[in-house]
Amino acid sequence: MHTYKFTRRTLLSGAAALVATPLLNSVAFSQAGAFQGRTLVSSGFGGSTMDIIGDAVFNNFDAETGATTTQMPMQSNAAFARMTAEAGNPQIDMYQFSGGQELDAKQNGLTQPIEGSARMESLPADMKDPDGNWVAWAVIAEGLVYRTDKFDEPPTSYKDFFRPELKGHIAFPAITNGYGVDFLVMLAKTYGGDEDNIDPGFEAMAKLKDETIFAAASDIPTLFGQGDIWLMPYDTGNTYKNQQAGLPIAFATPEEGSPAVKITACIAKGAPNADVASAAIDRMLSPEAQVKIAEGMRWTPTNPETVLPDELSKHVPNVSQLASLDRAKINENRAAWIERWNREIAL
Amino acid sequence: MTTAAPVLNENPSRGRSTSLVVVLLLAPCVLLYAIFFVWPQIALLMLGFRAPDGSFTLDLYTKFLTDGYYLRLLWRTMVMGVATTAITILFGVPLAYLLARMRSRWALFLLVMTTFPLLVSAVVRSFGWMVLLYRNGFVSDLMQWLYLTDAPTQLMYTLPGTIIALAQVLLPIMVLSLYAVFRSISPDLELAAMSLGASPAVALWLVTMKLAKGGLFSGSLLVFSMAISSFATPSLVGGPRAAVMATSIHDLTMTVLDWNFAAVQATILLVTVLILAVIYGRLLNGSAAAR
Numbered sequence: 001m002h003t004y005k006f007t008r009r010t011l012l013s014g015a016a017a018l019v020a021t022p023l024l025n026s027v028a029f030s031q032a033g034a035f036q037g038r039t040l041v042s043s044g045f046g047g048s049t050m051d052i053i054g055d056a057v058f059n060n061f062d063a064e065t066g067a068t069t070t071q072m073p074m075q076s077n078a079a080f081a082r083m084t085a086e087a088g089n090p091q092i093d094m095y096q097f098s099g100g101q102e103l104d105a106k107q108n109g110l111t112q113p114i115e116g117s118a119r120m121e122s123l124p125a126d127m128k129d130p131d132g133n134w135v136a137w138a139v140i141a142e143g144l145v146y147r148t149d150k151f152d153e154p155p156t157s158y159k160d161f162f163r164p165e166l167k168g169h170i171a172f173p174a175i176t177n178g179y180g181v182d183f184l185v186m187l188a189k190t191y192g193g194d195e196d197n198i199d200p201g202f203e204a205m206a207k208l209k210d211e212t213i214f215a216a217a218s219d220i221p222t223l224f225g226q227g228d229i230w231l232m233p234y235d236t237g238n239t240y241k242n243q244q245a246g247l248p249i250a251f252a253t254p255e256e257g258s259p260a261v262k263i264t265a266c267i268a269k270g271a272p273n274a275d276v277a278s279a280a281i282d283r284m285l286s287p288e289a290q291v292k293i294a295e296g297m298r299w300t301p302t303n304p305e306t307v308l309p310d311e312l313s314k315h316v317p318n319v320s321q322l323a324s325l326d327r328a329k330i331n332e333n334r335a336a337w338i339e340r341w342n343r344e345i346a347l
Numbered sequence: 348m349t350t351a352a353p354v355l356n357e358n359p360s361r362g363r364s365t366s367l368v369v370v371l372l373l374a375p376c377v378l379l380y381a382i383f384f385v386w387p388q389i390a391l392l393m394l395g396f397r398a399p400d401g402s403f404t405l406d407l408y409t410k411f412l413t414d415g416y417y418l419r420l421l422w423r424t425m426v427m428g429v430a431t432t433a434i435t436i437l438f439g440v441p442l443a444y445l446l447a448r449m450r451s452r453w454a455l456f457l458l459v460m461t462t463f464p465l466l467v468s469a470v471v472r473s474f475g476w477m478v479l480l481y482r483n484g485f486v487s488d489l490m491q492w493l494y495l496t497d498a499p500t501q502l503m504y505t506l507p508g509t510i511i512a513l514a515q516v517l518l519p520i521m522v523l524s525l526y527a528v529f530r531s532i533s534p535d536l537e538l539a540a541m542s543l544g545a546s547p548a549v550a551l552w553l554v555t556m557k558l559a560k561g562g563l564f565s566g567s568l569l570v571f572s573m574a575i576s577s578f579a580t581p582s583l584v585g586g587p588r589a590a591v592m593a594t595s596i597h598d599l600t601m602t603v604l605d606w607n608f609a610a611v612q613a614t615i616l617l618v619t620v621l622i623l624a625v626i627y628g629r630l631l632n633g634s635a636a637a638r
Contacts, residue, residue, distance in 0.1 A: 077601045084604065174587035176602045212504060213587050219477075226481045335603045343416050346587045 044071025439521035447529030528562030
């Protein structure tokens with residue numbers, strides 16, 4: 001636990017905070033120098049994503065509050081493994097997840113409520129945990145990513161993966177990648193199943209098993225650039241990133257619906273800097289930060305008060321246009337599906 | 348310890364202090380080894396025998412050893428290790444021999460050049476191979492140009508692709524192991540053999556290669572163990588379709604969070620490698636004894 005030393009400075013800043021409180025929207029958070037000398041450790045998504053989040057959220061946060069924030073790059077799975085391993089003695093205060101890990105984290109008692117964020121209160125109910133243990137600060141739309149020079153008309157459906165003329169030009173992520181699981185679920189939904197009835201998904205995917213299976217987003221540039229791949233299921237954010245790198249690709253929303261991935265934040269139970277983390281999360285939800293994230297990543301803002309510039313809103317689907325999958329059920333079945341996938345698909 | 352033994356026979360009182368010195372000298376190393384290797388290894392071993400309720404179980408081992416999928420995983424890992432080792436021997440022995448016997452002042456420069464792949468990060472190197480191994484990549488084009496195949500070949504996301512990429516990076520290990528040994532074998536021995544009537548090829552085989560066996564063993568062991576335990580190359584170049592033990596352990600630990608089964612796979616991998624190493628060592632020594 002964090003032991004608090006009561007000094008004159010604490011007393012003074014405490015008094016100042018008391019005076020300032022009624023004037024501020026989010027309690028004490030916006031107060032300059034509130035976290036002077038404190039260090040916040042958060043997991044991060046690595047690469048340019050981490051830089052954009054740093055620029056949109058943490059840099060200003062640090063400058064105003066006096067805290068020093070470090071993002072440690074790790075994928076959501078690795079981050080959750082780390083969180084589990086450090087249960088009871090967390091070295092990382094705050095976690096960012098993109099694969100529904102926050103639900104398991106809460107269920108396994110690894111999180112604690114985010115406290116004092118006024119912005120979190122005003123979020124739609126499906127974007128936060130009822131007990132306040134996690135919050136979605138962005139949403140990513142998944143769908144069809146295609147080579148614009150190979151399609152006359154953009155693809156419209158998950159059924160397009162089975163068009164005979166595309167044989168040998170399809171790629172899809174392995175099931176250990178979060179989007180691989182979502183692709184399986186969407187195939188199931190397309191062919192009459194759902195999260196509870198996954199068989200149609202496996203049957204459909206088995207027809208694609210001679211196509212290219214890749215592991216991570218890092219394969220995308222090579223696949224589209226070199227590997228004669230024309231169509232794959234992925235997301236708006238990575239499409240945008242690769243478009244910027246000069247690849248002739250585009251994103252299309254499938255008629256079966258775009259599965260949405262919540263990008264969440266939560267605080268490790270017993271984190272020494274839980275108060276700093278709560279304030280940082282509140283900052284993530286601020287409209288300024290949300291616009292910057294949408295600009296940099298093409299991720300959909302979750303704070304309804306966020307207004308995107310017109311040009312940007314064309315590329316970033318509104319949160320109401322996205323469907324969400326039953327993440328709790330998916331997480332429950334993940335291990336069994338991975339085993340089955342290894343035998344039936346990756347053979 | 349063995350060097351201390353004769354001293355002990357000569358003078359018991361001095362021997363005791365010598366062995367005390369030996370113990371004291373070894374203590375820090377042994378202690379570190381025990382704390383940071385032996386103990387975690389035992390903990391890992393125990394993890395594999397633990398049922399969900401905490402009791403002792405052999406279920407996970409039974410699951411691995413009776414399931415065709417996992418046995419294929421182990422088999423694929425061994426094939427990858429053996430093939431990588433064979434390729435590095437094939438290319439490494441002539442290269443190391445030439446470098447060791449070379450009288451040019453470029454010899455040292457060339458030796459440093461051969462270690463170059465080791466200086467490049469495994470991830471960066473794997474990305475390089477990804478570009479080369481794709482269906483439209485350089486290797487596929489080269490094979491068609493040489494009339495080895497008549498259609499584009501996809502080596503990316505396959506076991507052969509992984510083996511090619513691993514052999515490239517591990518070749519320097521083999522060359523360095525053999526280079527040191529070849530350097531220590533005097534060329535005069537070959538000349539002596541030839542003066543007694545052996546042809547150059549026979550002299551090379553009977554004298555130099557026999558003497559270089561230690562280097563061949565240590566080189567093979569290093570290459571083999573590094574190949575089967577490598578993660579970045581199999582996961583990037585091989586991908587999910589060419590899954591091996593290292594990538595499976597990673598997935599179990601990071602994605603499925605089944606640490607007990609991951610521990611079982613780690614233990615089985617370790618034991619298999621130890622057995623193979625002992626057999627290989629015996630075979631190399633055995634062939635020498637038979638002559």
